Amino acid sequence: MNRNYRFYLQLTFTIVVCAFLIVPVVMSMMAGVTENFIKGISSGITLRWIFEVWDLYRDTIFLSLLIAIACLICTIVLGVPAAYVLAKRQGRVARMIEELLTLPLAIPGLAIALALIISFGGFREFRSSWVFILVGHVIYTLPFMMRSVLAVLSTADFRTLEEGAASLGAGFWRRFFDIVIPNCRTGIIAGSLMVVTLSMGEFNITWMLHTPVTKTLPVGLADSYASMRLEIGSAYTIIFLIMIMPLLIALQHYGKPRSPNTRPVEDDVESPLPSTSGQRP
């Protein structure tokens, strides 16, 4: 019948689209474990490429992890209080600060990196340390953490909870640590996953900021694509995928919008995850 025919047509279309996205991923994963890509699977399965990548790029992988964790700590320490302030204050100053803090999302990474180089290029030590890259990552990922926490703070009735705690004698800091922070937990977790994923995969900013001694994983990837065999580039991609896979799965799990006490009003902040975010391509 008509309905079935349309259903299957759309299904086929969707599957083709999925194939378009996934087939190259599968191909590259296979290439990473094949002796010789040109000859194909028949040349044998091997892990040598992966080991070679590990030898060549081990440092970049560790540096990426270090920066991602440092970035996470920074965004939590900076972003969670910021989200709280933005949730409490409605005035124009608060909105301006919110605009300022989310501005990095609207600007190409290239511009952010250029601005940093021009401003701090003269500080030798700083410029050639991994902290320089960290700064770029923090500026870029901070809005994600803030928005994730802000989303949670806007749905629960925080003001009344705080008044309840105040009526029992809790002062500002007690309220902040006993009531506010624990109840933002899902927002902080979702934001954390987002920040770590983005930091691990960040390229546009990092490429401009990096030096030969401060290379991250994506920078290494670009290197390997340009100068190494296909098999090595593929193997390196496998390692990257393995590292972000658990993050992505956790993200999908935590990305489900919270339901019950949603305020019926706001059209914007609904789920802890801004659904259209992702890596800069």
Added chain:
Amino acid sequence: MEKRELPYLVVLALPVVIVALAFFLLPMARLAYIAGTGDDGFAAYTSVLTKPRYLESMIATTLLAGITTVVTLAIATIAGLFLERNRFLGRDFLISLLTFPLAFPGVVVGFMVIMLAGRQGLIGQITKAITGDKLIFAYSIAGLFLGYVYFSIPRVILTIMAAAEKLDSSLEEAARSLGASPWQVVRDVILPALKPALIASGAIAFATAMGAFGTAFTLATDIDVLPMTIYTEFTLRANIATAAALSIVLGIITWIVLSIARSFAGSSVAAAG
């Protein structure tokens, strides 16, 4: 309670404001200033329109971003609506597959394009088997286009699915009760209701594509998109002022486009490239 809390809130907000000022706002201001210190002075800002090399780059980038947006919207609307409105075995799996590439940096997307359309690419092998000629287009504008569509689809599909979820099914049911065919329901009820989401996600796709760097870097085509032009001006030609001016112009364009998106879909939209 509000007035008394203000000093505490200032204390909480201070660290982030200081960091944002020191590492973002002031550097950007300096960038804007530096842009005017080159040979052309502040005319560097309009050089994107006046100098042919930059104008070409700008046009190429805009066209590429525009076509990518249209194609992606079409693909994502069909697939997104289908996935949102039907429940079947494997649906969640397909959705995961479609949103998985969100985490890929542009370089990886470029690599995927090489996998599909490069010298050893899948498309080349298929066309060789069929026609005897290998079709290789990874390093041309078509390859770039493929890459741009590749990274745009996951983002746009998610937004459309989220918007489709919120559609009021009673509107559809009313149309059907009045005799509308499925296609008419889509054309007259669903697409109009999705219009804000379509505009918003289209704007995001456009802005992301305009600012995309990693993909173009990996594919290294002849035609330079604006981010690549900025990059070469800065690193290869040490033309700091021009690079600064161009990146400010690009930043302003993406910011404007994203502001449009926000006004259609609230502040849950995000990331440009």
Added chain:
Amino acid sequence: MSHSTAIRLDSCAKTFPNGAKALDPMSLTIEGGETLIFLGPSGCGKTTTLRIIAGLESPDSGGKVLFDDEDVTKLPIEHRNVGMVFQSYALFPNMNVQQNIAYGLKIRKVSITDITQRVNEMMEMMHIGELQDRSIDQLSGGQRQRVALARAIAVRPKVLLLDEPLTALDALLRERLRVDIDSLLRSLGITTVYVTHDQAEAMSLGDRIVVMDRGQVAQVGTPREIYFEPQGEFVADFIGTMNRMQGTVTDGRFQTRGGSLPIPHANEGPSNLLFRPENARIVPVAQAPLSGTVASVFFLGDKSRLIISGITDGHITIDAENSETFNPGDPIGLSVDTQHLLFV
């Protein structure tokens, strides 16, 4: 509970930053141990008054709040030692029932053994002992309300403040909990300020009621005073059902469309006469001072509510026993007990 705190409000007014006047200057004394109810429709200022007493809002300058003889106007809520129950209960989702109840005691640095003892006491008093480890989202509305009360009382507050605590519950539960709250407040003997828009609640729980209308106090009195001697139209209309007849007083009689009543002591001229349904009786039409036609009949189970037209410009509401059946269109006669009439 040894001593109960008296509360005094001195010229407390509240204007919001946008210029809206929420509360006109109010002066009021609440006796120690009394249960005082603020009653009125939404927007009348009752919650604002409660929040001023609590310390969540400060009154406009010149206003003073005193607990016994201590001026607490400048004291924030954290230091006023009040027990507050919010309309949405404000239970902390990151703590279980026990931890919620214990929170105020924890802040006051009470020893663990004392905390445990007090929490158990509270849980027993509110009959929620079996809920102690549950998380908040596993509780029903009625259970949450009891936890909220337990939490507020655990700290032995000077005054208890309740902001529409029953509004979020369905009607049946509300009636049942009303009884529980009543016995609780009696046994505690603590000064209680209670805000509600439900007059049945106000009448059953309050020692005194403050009826409020658009930021102003309309009347202060005991439930009986409010019901039988309402001062002014607003209170009369708001409390219970009130019938209103338009007419003129001439020669010691009140004349209206459907008849007349002897009113010896009233002023001459046009006036409105108010009376409650229970002060009217159905009498045979021939001897009735007032007569009209039955417009609608609502069967309520134990009685029937009749809506009568033709006596005056509007409708008259009367309750009838079910021994006699009335149908729309029937003629009907009424007599009104002149002891309980109100002129407006």
